[in-house]
Amino acid sequence: MTKTERASFGSKIGMVLATAGxxxxxxxxxxxxYMAGENGGAxxxxxxxxxxxxxxxxxxxxxxxxxxxxxxxxxxxxxxxxNGTPWKWVGxxxxxxxxxxxxxxxxxxxxxxxxxxxxxxxxxxxxPEYYKQFFNNFIDNPWEPIVWMVAIFLIxxxxxxxxxxxxxxxxxxxxxxxxxxxLLVIVVSxxxxxxxxxGIDFLFKPDFSKLTSDVFLSALGQSFYSLSIAMxxxxxxxxxxxxxxxxxxxxxxxxxxxxxxxxxxxxxIFPAAFSVGVSPDSGPSLxxxxxxxxxxxxxxxxxxxxxxxxxxxxxxxxMAALTSLISLHEVSTAFxxxxxxxxxxxxxxxxxxxxxxxxxxxSMSIGQWHFLSMGGxxxxxxxxxxxxxxxxxxxxxxxxxxxxxxxxxxxxKDEFTNWGTLHGTLxxxxxxxxxxxxxxxxxxxxxxxxxxx
Numbered sequence: 001m002t003k004t005e006r007a008s009f010g011s012k013i014g015m016v017l018a019t020a021g022x023x024x025x026x027x028x029x030x031x032x033x034y035m036a037g038e039n040g041g042a043x044x045x046x047x048x049x050x051x052x053x054x055x056x057x058x059x060x061x062x063x064x065x066x067x068x069x070x071x072x073x074x075x076x077x078x079x080x081x082x083n084g085t086p087w088k089w090v091g092x093x094x095x096x097x098x099x100x101x102x103x104x105x106x107x108x109x110x111x112x113x114x115x116x117x118x119x120x121x122x123x124x125x126x127x128p129e130y131y132k133q134f135f136n137n138f139i140d141n142p143w144e145p146i147v148w149m150v151a152i153f154l155i156x157x158x159x160x161x162x163x164x165x166x167x168x169x170x171x172x173x174x175x176x177x178x179x180x181x182x183l184l185v186i187v188v189s190x191x192x193x194x195x196x197x198x199g200i201d202f203l204f205k206p207d208f209s210k211l212t213s214d215v216f217l218s219a220l221g222q223s224f225y226s227l228s229i230a231m232x233x234x235x236x237x238x239x240x241x242x243x244x245x246x247x248x249x250x251x252x253x254x255x256x257x258x259x260x261x262x263x264x265x266x267x268x269i270f271p272a273a274f275s276v277g278v279s280p281d282s283g284p285s286l287x288x289x290x291x292x293x294x295x296x297x298x299x300x301x302x303x304x305x306x307x308x309x310x311x312x313x314x315x316x317x318x319m320a321a322l323t324s325l326i327s328l329h330e331v332s333t334a335f336x337x338x339x340x341x342x343x344x345x346x347x348x349x350x351x352x353x354x355x356x357x358x359x360x361x362x363s364m365s366i367g368q369w370h371f372l373s374m375g376g377x378x379x380x381x382x383x384x385x386x387x388x389x390x391x392x393x394x395x396x397x398x399x400x401x402x403x404x405x406x407x408x409x410x411x412x413k414d415e416f417t418n419w420g421t422l423h424g425t426l427x428x429x430x431x432x433x434x435x436x437x438x439x440x441x442x443x444x445x446x447x448x449x450x451x452x453x
Contacts, residue, residue, distance in 0.1 A: 103358025
């Protein structure tokens with residue numbers, strides 16, 4: 001498929017919303033709030049924003065440059081620039097990472113849809129112990145999580161087979177504004193609760209006494225996870241960009257949207273949590289066990305409002321999960337379509353069927369099939385650990401070295417400046433960051449995770 005034949009986004013807003021949708025996901029709405037809660041609130045957010053600027057944007061721009069220049073799926077894009085060297089395997093690692101994440105990410109996405117259904121039926125009412133039992137009973141059920149996982153895969157599949165403009169772009173133009181509206185409605189409702197100011201203060205009044213090396217490294221890791229770096233998503237979407245796309249502005253807009261959503265997610269959760277006296281560091285269980293209890297208590301005097309807010313929250317969560325799942329699916333669909341020279345529909349079907357099998361095994365490993373484990377970790381946790389803690393940092397690290405030390409500087413500068421039509425001094429700043437700062441920071445995250453530093 002040549003560059004002239006390749007599909008492209010039909011509008012700038014569609015391009016930005018689609019790429020932002022790939023970045024905005026459970027990492028923002030679920031992971032960011034509990035990470036902020038565990039690491040001191042506002043102090044963590046300040047460090048996180050710095051990490052997005054110093055690490056996230058340069059890494060995103062690097063993937064933009066590779067994807068747009070090669071106008072191919074992620075594996076072929078790196079292969080074209082690698083000129084027969086082993087650097088091509090960095091692209092294959094990105095595709096593999098995105099493919100594996102697609103399988104287990106859909107499991108959690110299915111959980112979000114179950115909670116939408118439970119909200120509609122009015123099942124999210126009870127004691128803290130009830131919510132814990134509700135969640136445990138659900139994931140132990142041999143078929144319910146599978147049904148919801150397959151359902152969200154079928155929605156994703158439908159969007160993907162309709163292509164870039166009629167599928168991904170059109171869906172993003174609907175889902176992203178809806179996501180923002182739902183988010184703002186819940187934020188306003190949460191901030192109007194009694195004692196909500198404590199939660200707002202927690203987010204915006206930094207306590208620098210809580211800053212440790214762990215907080216810095218957690219913020220670095222979260223910026224990486226939240227922006228979907230090294231999963232193949234950014235590179236694949238960039239392959240559909242036109243030569244006129246301003247890559248720096250686009251990266252800035254996406255990073256701004258991504259960070260804005262993450263902070264709004266904190267404003268949605270913490271004022272409500274402080275209002276009912278729930279700890280802000282409830283960890284990964286925050287959205288499925290802690291938050292239903294928070295909403296139930298916070299809006300106890302207004303049950304109709306509580307019903308609407310709970311439903312809106314899990315709709316929001318499902319939509320954020322779906323936008324990310326679509327981008328992850330597209331990474332592998334583009335790969336199979338181009339490498340096997342088959343139709344988009346056949347490529348998407350390969351991904352959907354295979355990832356449903358992966359999702360089935362991951363789901364059953366935390367439910368009925370406990371034998372699917374290794375070293376004390378079930379299959380779901382193994383996939384999460386290997387992709388998030390090993391593949392992502394390695395992929396990001398190697399991409400920075402590839403673009404900073406191997407790809408000709410002139411090629412990088414031409415793409416960065418749109419062949420000299422965009423003027424300014426930011427290129428030298430970017431080039432220094434991607435050659436020196438980003439690799440060292442990513443290496444620091446990686447070594448810290450394994451207790452080496």
